Amino acid sequence: MSETAPLAPWLQGQLVSLLAQRGHALLLAGPSGLGQYELALALARAWLCEQPTAQGACGVCGSCHAIDVRTHADLCVLMPETLSMELGWPLDEGAQKEIDDKKRKASKFIRVEAAREAVAFTQFTRSRGDTKVVLVYPAERMNTESANTLLKTLEEPTGAVRFVLATEAAHQLLPTIRSRCQTHAMGWPPEDQALDWLRQQASAAGVKSASPDDARTWLQAAGGRPDDALRLARAGLTPATWQRLPQALAQGDWTPLADWGPAQQLDVLQKLCHDLMACASGGRPRFFAAGQLPPAPRLTALSTWARELAQAARSVEHPYNGPLMQEAWAARTRQVLAARPPRA
Numbered sequence: 001m002s003e004t005a006p007l008a009p010w011l012q013g014q015l016v017s018l019l020a021q022r023g024h025a026l027l028l029a030g031p032s033g034l035g036q037y038e039l040a041l042a043l044a045r046a047w048l049c050e051q052p053t054a055q056g057a058c059g060v061c062g063s064c065h066a067i068d069v070r071t072h073a074d075l076c077v078l079m080p081e082t083l084s085m086e087l088g089w090p091l092d093e094g095a096q097k098e099i100d101d102k103k104r105k106a107s108k109f110i111r112v113e114a115a116r117e118a119v120a121f122t123q124f125t126r127s128r129g130d131t132k133v134v135l136v137y138p139a140e141r142m143n144t145e146s147a148n149t150l151l152k153t154l155e156e157p158t159g160a161v162r163f164v165l166a167t168e169a170a171h172q173l174l175p176t177i178r179s180r181c182q183t184h185a186m187g188w189p190p191e192d193q194a195l196d197w198l199r200q201q202a203s204a205a206g207v208k209s210a211s212p213d214d215a216r217t218w219l220q221a222a223g224g225r226p227d228d229a230l231r232l233a234r235a236g237l238t239p240a241t242w243q244r245l246p247q248a249l250a251q252g253d254w255t256p257l258a259d260w261g262p263a264q265q266l267d268v269l270q271k272l273c274h275d276l277m278a279c280a281s282g283g284r285p286r287f288f289a290a291g292q293l294p295p296a297p298r299l300t301a302l303s304t305w306a307r308e309l310a311q312a313a314r315s316v317e318h319p320y321n322g323p324l325m326q327e328a329w330a331a332r333t334r335q336v337l338a339a340r341p342p343r344a
């Protein structure tokens with residue numbers, strides 16, 4: 001989602017109710033893919049806008065424009081450097097130079113230096129309007145030191161400073177951070193809204209086929225999370241591929257996943273494991289259709305596999321021998337799926 005595009009309808013509704021609230025620190029919490037960042041930015045834009053309405057920012061004033069071109073003096077965006085670069089937010093000059101000079105790599109966490117700058121930002125004189133805003137996303141990417149740096153300002157901000165923190169893992173935040181914010185639980189979109197939105201966004205992103213059937217597959221494969229579904233759409237996922245996937249993996253055929261990154265591959269295996277566990281305990285699958293799944297192995301075998309996958313997911317961002325690990329995953333998947341429960 002681009003912030004200049006209209007906000008998705010289910011986010012717009014949440015924006016209106018959040019704008020009616022007071023409180024200087026908000027925490028937008030929920031699982032990934034529900035639009036935390038887009039909602040946080042829309043809030044920041046509305047708080048800073050020169051002619052805001054109950055619906056949000058005007059979109060045309062100097063303040064709105066300054067945010068759109070990433071140069072607003074009263075907005076501080078605190079993010080991991082990798083994400084700032086991806087989303088086009090400028091880094092601090094010193095940090096940018098260190099990365100350009102290859103002294104270090106861009107950080108995947110919110111560095112304590114950046115948190116200190118955010119604190120300094122809240123103490124500068126205001127330059128544009130009455131309000132200053134600090135946006136933190138994803139807040140769980142603050143380590144203890146960064147979080148503690150921010151904590152005091154969050155507790156007793158100087159002047160008219162407002163905070164919006166957005167997180168995809170609220171349980172990983174320091175309790176002291178959570179307790180200083182008003183928490184808003186991100187809402188899930190109604191299915192028909194999500195499907196319409198997905199088809200529009202996929203077409204706008206140049207995805208060739210965006211039929212109702214395609215959209216339903218993306219949304220199901222993403223467990224109902226629209227941003228994640230759009231990512232799958234952009235990656236070219238087709239209903240045929242998704243439907244064939246469980247049987248292919250059961251037969252040791254890794255080709256449908258071959259072009260995906262390791263984190264996405266693991267994500268698919270975790271979804272498959274989740275659905276097989278649901279079936280094995282008499283429930284319904286969430287990500288795949290029941291008819292597409294191989295017979296569920298024993299629950300104990302699946303629990304072991306689930307633990308292995310969770311362990312692998314924790315280190316998936318670290319450097320490792322990719323092809324060898326993928327071969328191991330493929331072999332293990334086939335082994336687990338081949339272990340059928342005894343016939344009753």
Ligand SMILES: [Zn+2]
Binds near residue numbers: 059
């Ligand atoms: Zn405006």
